[in-house]
Amino acid sequence: MTRDEGTNSHYAAVRAHVIRGEKVLLGLSVKRKGVWTTFGGKPEDRESVEEALRRELREELGIEVIAFQRLPDRNRSWDGRPSRIAVFTVTDWTGEPRNHALHEHEAIAWFAREELRSLAMAEIARSEALELLV
Numbered sequence: 001m002t003r004d005e006g007t008n009s010h011y012a013a014v015r016a017h018v019i020r021g022e023k024v025l026l027g028l029s030v031k032r033k034g035v036w037t038t039f040g041g042k043p044e045d046r047e048s049v050e051e052a053l054r055r056e057l058r059e060e061l062g063i064e065v066i067a068f069q070r071l072p073d074r075n076r077s078w079d080g081r082p083s084r085i086a087v088f089t090v091t092d093w094t095g096e097p098r099n100h101a102l103h104e105h106e107a108i109a110w111f112a113r114e115e116l117r118s119l120a121m122a123e124i125a126r127s128e129a130l131e132l133l134v
Contacts, residue, residue, distance in 0.1 A: 012083035014052045015040040015074070017129055018061070018090045018097065023112050024129045025097055026121065027060070027105030036111075036121040038129075049086035057090065060101040061108070067092035074124060089132055 015038045018025040026036040039060050043052035054065045067090070074085040099108045111119060113133040116126055 010084060011043055011049050011052075011073075011086050013040055013042050014049050014056060014086045014088065015125070016053055016057060016068070016088045016090050017071075017125075017132055018057070018063075018093075019132055020110065022133055023110040024116070024133060025061075025108060025110055026119075027099070027101075028107045028109070030102075030104055030106055034120050036109075036119050037105075038125050053086070053088050053090075057093070060099075060104065061095075061097040062100045063093040063095040063097050065090055065093050071128060087128065 017038055025039075027039060029035045029037045039057060040053070041056045041060075043049060044055070047055070050068075053068060057063050057065055068088045069091070071087040071089060074087055076083055076085065097108065099105050111129075113130060116129055116133070119126070
């Protein structure tokens with residue numbers, strides 16, 4: 001595997017927009033009270049971002065990812081250091097999404113495009129979701 005394939009030495013985290021029809025699934029953050037977030041986390045040692053995506057969604061939602069697409073990376077500062085976040089849209093999976101990460105999400109819920117505009121969430125995640133739900 002090369003660095004360009006997304007080993008965790010290059011990426012701080014992965015995030016996923018889980019899309020079903022014209023709705024996106026979000027989690028109500030435990031750490032950021034009242035804020036809805038996409039799903040994901042940090043890649044483990046020697047894990048590609050695609051492997052991290054699959055593992056995180058299995059752990060957080062109990063689903064096995066079948067179809068996903070890579071979106072443009074997010075670049076931001078994390079603990080004072082520049083970091084890249086690999087972002088995906090997930091459109092097919094097996095299993096029914098359930099909140100398996102109660103320590104991370106108070107609740108999970110599906111939202112239509114028009115609901116996202118007034119939802120408390122990170123602007124970058126909102127703009128990505130709005131583009132996906134056309």
